[in-house]
Structures are given as structure tokens and as C-alpha cells.
Amino acid sequence: MRKGGNGGGSLITVELPNALCSYTEQNPSLVLDEPCKTVGDALAALGRKSPGALDRIMDERGDVRRHVNLFVNGENVRFLDGLSTAVPNGATIFVLAAVSGG
Amino acid sequence: MAKATVRKTSKPARKTSKPAARGSSKVQEALLLVGTMKGAFVLRSDKSRKKWKIEGPHFRGEAVYALLHDSRGDRPRTFAATNSMHWGPTLRTSNDNGATWSEPGPQTVRFPADSGRALAQIWQIAPGRATQPNVFYCGVEPAALFESRDGGANWQPNQGLLNHEHQPKWQPGGGGLCLHTIVLDPDNPRRMLVAMSTGGVYRSEDGGKSWRARNSGVRAQFMPEEHRYPEFGQCVHKVVHHPSRPGRLFLQNHWGLYRSDDWGDNWKDIANGVPSDFGFAMQMHPHDPDTVYIVPIEADVFRATPEAKLRVYRTRNAGASWQPLTKGLPQSGAYENVLRDALTADSFDSAGIYFGTRSGKLYGSSDEGASWTEIAAALPPIVCVKAGTAGAA
Numbered sequence: 001m002r003k004g005g006n007g008g009g010s011l012i013t014v015e016l017p018n019a020l021c022s023y024t025e026q027n028p029s030l031v032l033d034e035p036c037k038t039v040g041d042a043l044a045a046l047g048r049k050s051p052g053a054l055d056r057i058m059d060e061r062g063d064v065r066r067h068v069n070l071f072v073n074g075e076n077v078r079f080l081d082g083l084s085t086a087v088p089n090g091a092t093i094f095v096l097a098a099v100s101g102g
Numbered sequence: 103m104a105k106a107t108v109r110k111t112s113k114p115a116r117k118t119s120k121p122a123a124r125g126s127s128k129v130q131e132a133l134l135l136v137g138t139m140k141g142a143f144v145l146r147s148d149k150s151r152k153k154w155k156i157e158g159p160h161f162r163g164e165a166v167y168a169l170l171h172d173s174r175g176d177r178p179r180t181f182a183a184t185n186s187m188h189w190g191p192t193l194r195t196s197n198d199n200g201a202t203w204s205e206p207g208p209q210t211v212r213f214p215a216d217s218g219r220a221l222a223q224i225w226q227i228a229p230g231r232a233t234q235p236n237v238f239y240c241g242v243e244p245a246a247l248f249e250s251r252d253g254g255a256n257w258q259p260n261q262g263l264l265n266h267e268h269q270p271k272w273q274p275g276g277g278g279l280c281l282h283t284i285v286l287d288p289d290n291p292r293r294m295l296v297a298m299s300t301g302g303v304y305r306s307e308d309g310g311k312s313w314r315a316r317n318s319g320v321r322a323q324f325m326p327e328e329h330r331y332p333e334f335g336q337c338v339h340k341v342v343h344h345p346s347r348p349g350r351l352f353l354q355n356h357w358g359l360y361r362s363d364d365w366g367d368n369w370k371d372i373a374n375g376v377p378s379d380f381g382f383a384m385q386m387h388p389h390d391p392d393t394v395y396i397v398p399i400e401a402d403v404f405r406a407t408p409e410a411k412l413r414v415y416r417t418r419n420a421g422a423s424w425q426p427l428t429k430g431l432p433q434s435g436a437y438e439n440v441l442r443d444a445l446t447a448d449s450f451d452s453a454g455i456y457f458g459t460r461s462g463k464l465y466g467s468s469d470e471g472a473s474w475t476e477i478a479a480a481l482p483p484i485v486c487v488k489a490g491t492a493g494a495a
Contacts, residue, residue: 100187
């Protein structure tokens with residue numbers, strides 16, 4: 001089971017990088033059509049729309065991959081409450097590759 | 103070019119069916135699959151293997167540690183294990199000999215949720231037996247074995263290894279805790295062998311249900327002196343065998359060069375005449391069960407070719423002696439390293455031998471190592487080289 005879960009709340013948008021658009025029929029912006037209270041809820045909902053995209057963001061333990069960053073209202077959720085970070089009404093979650101590279 | 107011969111040994115090798123390329127007039131194209139830290143390259147040549155056309159990189163920016171071109175069955179398939187630093191590992195396939203590749207979907211090689219593990223990298227993709235063209239195996243990090251019985255669409259972990267009592271004590275080597283070697287008994291479907299760094303060699307006699315460590319005589323140089331021959335925990339770098347003599351194995355260790363004549367029950371040192379018994383890569387000759395190739399490396403603390411000479415060493419007598427192969431290779435100023443899957447052979451009558459270096463140089467020989475040419479000079483760091491054949495009359 002992925003961490004997080006469903007809950008009552010607002011619809012949110014997930015903005016994906018180009019690297020993940022092959023999983024979403026080249027759509028970089030997905031509006032989640034189910035209510036989500038937290039980032040974990042939103043990722044679970046994303047996984048139901050695009051399991052491939054979610055596999056690239058989280059591993060099979062439900063951990064966000066080390067070099068992936070998730071932002072809500074400009075804040076990296078690693079420095080908030082992680083997957084438990086609340087997503088306010090109409091929020092957008094940005095999925096971004098970290099600055100790491102080689 | 104001289105035709106390879108099968109030399110006499112103390113125990114005659116059994117005859118096996120010829121590989122597709124050997125003596126076949128149908129083969130139109132030689133394939134080289136090169137995995138690097140920044141993508142994969144596909145090289146094509148005719149049977150002469152003198153000039154190569156390079157395509158790529160495929161999977162730009164992703165490390166490609168495992169490749170396989172499989173010609174069994176009625177359709178050739180090519181596999182690439184790609185790994186994005188950001189987005190993780192993916193298994194990709196090609197049905198046109200590496201010209202185009204599948205878009206990845208949901209991750210197919212994945213640990214069970216209750217295992218507490220997550221796939222870090224696929225280190226090896228191996229075909230099943232000739233009679234099972236839809237069977238494939240993957241060796242992965244953290245050390246585990248996966249099996250597909252439907253041509254690579256779905257994969258299941260081997261539970262015997264996943265839950266092995268030794269598993270909690272396996273430790274990662276420099277490259278990670280990887281299962282990198284898969285050796286099948288072509289005749290006995292219940293027997294197979296795997297190797298991992300670190301953990302060592304394990305063999306199953308019951309179709310993968312249970313596994314026993316088979317490391318007797320293999321040293322663990324990195325252990326206290328009185329504990330250097332443990333039951334398991336060795337850092338085995340590669341194991342090869344020839345299908346005509348499947349029970350005779352050759353092993354390149356993290357310090358140590360060994361042979362077993364009994365499917366790994368016992369190992370004996372065969373580092374006879376090599377400048378170092380440290381190394382990673384090891385490749386069996388495709389037709390001669392007595393001939394093996396290695397690339398010695400100076401030391402674990404200085405992972406470069408000894409004396410700054412790039413030399414492939416070959417034994418033609420099953421390890422009784424080794425000779426350097428140097429013609430066409432730099433013999434000064436060459437501080438190179440060749441990793442465990444970056445040395446390979448094709449199956450033509452006069453075997454082609456190929457290897458890639460961490461510095462991005464790709465070398466090939468179409469005369470079984472007697473002479474070498476530089477095929478590519480400045481690829482990204484090379485971590486995997488595999489050969490295949492494609493085309494039909």
C-alpha cells in the first residue's frame with residue numbers, strides 16, 4: 001500500500017515535468033477528480049489515473065524517490081509534513097527533479 | 103580468420119546445438135549493445151565486424167547497467183534496464199533489434215509491498231533455457247532474483263532468495279548490494295546458480311525453492327584473517343560457464359580467480375600468471391569450454407589496469423595459465439577499468455570479443471582477442487556491453 005490515503009477535501013492539480021509526460025499522454029497537468037486532503041492523498045489519486053507516473057515519483061515502499069521534490073504553494077514538502085502535508089483548496093502540487101545530477 | 107576449435111580436456115565436453123550465428127548464412131547483422139552512465143548505444147556491423155555504425159544514445163541521461171538481445175523463439179527481443187537518477191529504474195524492450203524502444207509504463211519488476219524493499223537497479227537480464235523462450239530472469243539491487251514466464255511482461259520475485267536466512271547479513275559492495283550473475287544448468291531445469299556482491303555464490307537444486315551458499319575456497323580479503331573463508335559474504339564479481347560443460351565454473355572475485363569442477367561445491371585458485379587476481383569482468387569463449395577472458399585490475403584501492411597497460415588476459419587451458427592479449431591496445435598511460443558486464447563475446451565462428459572502459463572507450467576483436475581495434479573513443483562511462491545477432495535471409 002502506498003502511504004497516504006483518501007479523504008474528503010478539495011480538488012487539486014498536479015504539474016508534472018516533461019520526463020513524466022509519456023505516462024500521461026503528454027499531458028503535463030492533471031486535475032485530480034477526487035477529493036484529497038494531503039499530498040499523500042493526491043499522489044494516491046494520481047496513481048489511479050497514471051500508475052506509471054506514480055511509480056516514477058514513489059518507490060514500491062511508498063517513499064518519494066530521493067531525487068524528486070514535491071512543492072505545494074512554493075514550499076518543498078520535505079520541509080513541511082512530507083506526505084502528510086495538507087493541500088488547500090485548489091492547490092497545485094509541482095513535481096520536480098532535484099538539482100542532483102552527474 | 104582462424105576457426106575456433108574445441109580443445110581436448112580431461113573430461114570431454116558434450117556437444118551442444120550451434121548458436122544461431124555460428125555457421126549460419128541467415129545472419130545479416132552483428133549487434134553490439136553498449137550501456138553507459140548516460141544512455142545506451144546500439145552498434146551494427148556485417149559479419150566481418152570491421153566497421154560499426156553507432157546509434158544512440160537511447161534513454162538519454164539514464165544509466166543502463168543491463169542489456170540483453172535474445173534470439174530464442176520466433177521473435178527476437180531486446181531488453182534494456184535503464185535507471186534515472188531522479189525517476190528510478192525501468193525495464194524497456196525493443197522488437198526491432200534496438201532501433202526503437204517501448205515507452206515505460208508501470209514498473210514491472212517490483213518488490214512485494216510486505217518485503218520492505220524497493221528496486222534500486224536491475225543489474226542483469228538473462229534468458230531462460232532454450233526450451234523456454236518466454237522465460238527470463240532479472241538480477242537486481244537490493245540482491246534478489248526475479249523471473250518472468252510471459253516474455254518479460256510480468257515478473258515475480260524468487261521467494262527462496264527473498265526470504266533466505268542469510269539475506270539480512272548480505273552487505274553492499276561498492277556498486278550496491280546487487281545480484282549480478284545468473285547461471286542456468288541447460289540440462290537440469292531444477293538447477294541454477296546466482297552470484298551477488300556481497301553474499302557470494304548460491305545454488306538451487308529444486309527449481310529455485312531453496313538455495314545453499316557455495317563459496318568453499320573463495321576468500322573474503324576484506325574480513326579479519328581468521329575469517330577469510332566464510333560460508334557466505336564473499337564479494338563475487340562474476341561467474342561464467344560454458345553450456346557444453348555446465349558444471350565447470352569460472353569465478354572472478356574481489357581478489358581471487360577461481361574454478362570449480364563441481365557446480366560450485368569447491369573452488370580452487372587459478373590465478374596462474376596474471377598480474378593481479380583482482381578484477382570485475384569475465385567472459386566465456388562462445389565455442390571453447392577451456393577459454394576464458396578477464397581484464398585484471400591492480401587493486402581494490404587502485405581500480406586501474408596494472409602497470410598502466412590495457413591488457414585482456416586469456417586462458418585456453420581452463421585456468422592452468424593465462425596470456426596477455428595486447429595487440430591494438432594501449433600499453434602505456436592506460437589507467438582503465440572494465441566493469442563486470444562490460445566484457446562480452448559474440449557467437450560467430452571466429453568469436454568477436456568486445457569490452458568497454460569506464461573512460462568510455464569501446465574495443466573489439468574479430469579474431470578471438472588476437473588483435474583489437476578501438477570502435478569508439480569517447481562514449482560516456484561504459485558499464486555494460488552485450489553482443490547479439492539480428493536479421494534473417
